[in-house]
Amino acid sequence: MTQHTGGQSGTALVESPDGGPMIQVEDLHRSYGTGAAAVHALRGVSFEIPRGELVALKGRSGSGKTTLLNLVGGLDTADRGRITVAGTDITGLGEDGLLELRRDRIGFIFQSFGLIPILTAAENVGIPLRLRKADPREREERVALLLSLVGLGDHTQQRPGELSGGQQQRVAIARALANRPSLLIADEPTGQLDAETGLAVMELLRAVVRSEGVTALVATHDPQLLGFADRVLELGDGHIVEHG
Ligand SMILES: Nc1ncnc2c1ncn2[C@@H]1O[C@H](COP(=O)(O)OP(=O)(O)OP(=O)(O)O)[C@@H](O)[C@H]1O
Numbered sequence: 001m002t003q004h005t006g007g008q009s010g011t012a013l014v015e016s017p018d019g020g021p022m023i024q025v026e027d028l029h030r031s032y033g034t035g036a037a038a039v040h041a042l043r044g045v046s047f048e049i050p051r052g053e054l055v056a057l058k059g060r061s062g063s064g065k066t067t068l069l070n071l072v073g074g075l076d077t078a079d080r081g082r083i084t085v086a087g088t089d090i091t092g093l094g095e096d097g098l099l100e101l102r103r104d105r106i107g108f109i110f111q112s113f114g115l116i117p118i119l120t121a122a123e124n125v126g127i128p129l130r131l132r133k134a135d136p137r138e139r140e141e142r143v144a145l146l147l148s149l150v151g152l153g154d155h156t157q158q159r160p161g162e163l164s165g166g167q168q169q170r171v172a173i174a175r176a177l178a179n180r181p182s183l184l185i186a187d188e189p190t191g192q193l194d195a196e197t198g199l200a201v202m203e204l205l206r207a208v209v210r211s212e213g214v215t216a217l218v219a220t221h222d223p224q225l226l227g228f229a230d231r232v233l234e235l236g237d238g239h240i241v242e243h244g
């Protein structure tokens with residue numbers, strides 16, 4: 001299933017070989033603040049996502065989508081409940097384990113692209129490979145392959161400011177794939193794009209889920225993007241209200 005080699009040793013994040021679900025979430029709770037001012041963003045969320053699916057996460061503003069993505073991606077820790085990613089219980093991981101999870105297993109895509117302005121498209125895509133100290137030749141080959149996969153083979157030397165919004169998001173998708181993650185997490189990836197460009201980015205995400213064999217969890221407001229998903233989860237009132 002995973003093509004991850006990484007060249008890293010001693011990782012605690014061994015992919016479970018059983019082909020079980022990519023994500024298992026059980027009775028997840030996360031509140032912000034205390035006392036009367038507390039906001040209960042998640043109040044017992046449970047669901048499973050099979051491997052290789054593109055799953056959309058919808059729900060009105062403030063329903064907890066970003067909160068949930070941050071927990072699944074190891075950017076935040078839950079108050080209660082359990083999250084398993086590719087067979088690893090990540091709720092039991094410390095800071096080092098979470099760092100390793102984010103670096104080696106998960107690709108993040110954000111609404112605001114998150115590219116580094118002074119670096120070229122190719123250099124941006126290469127960042128995760130540099131962080132894991134990949135061989136420079138391997139890095140250059142993978143960067144070229146990924147940029148051509150996202151249709152930017154002719155734009156590798158342009159900086160983010162010299163690219164359109166849709167092209168910038170394509171660079172961000174290529175970067176998210178650099179370390180051959182098992183899981184892509186995208187928070188409103190089309191939120192800053194016009195409708196047509198948003199559709200194209202969603203189509204690309206769907207294509208890479210198929211071609212790279214990754215699983216993707218994508219929060220979106222946009223009803224026209226839900227059709228790209230294999231499954232839609234809806235958050236409301238701190239719970240999953242719809243499974244379909
Ligand atoms: N760091 C924080 N401190 C306090 N409250 C927070 C924090 N982050 C989120 N919240 C609250 O938690 C709830 C869920 O927020 P979250 O950002 O997860 O919603 P969302 O579904 O992503 O919304 P949107 O669609 O607007 O992005 C909201 O009521 C929000 O105000």
Ligand SMILES: [Mg+2]
Pocket residue numbers: 065066067187
């Ligand atoms: Mg959000």
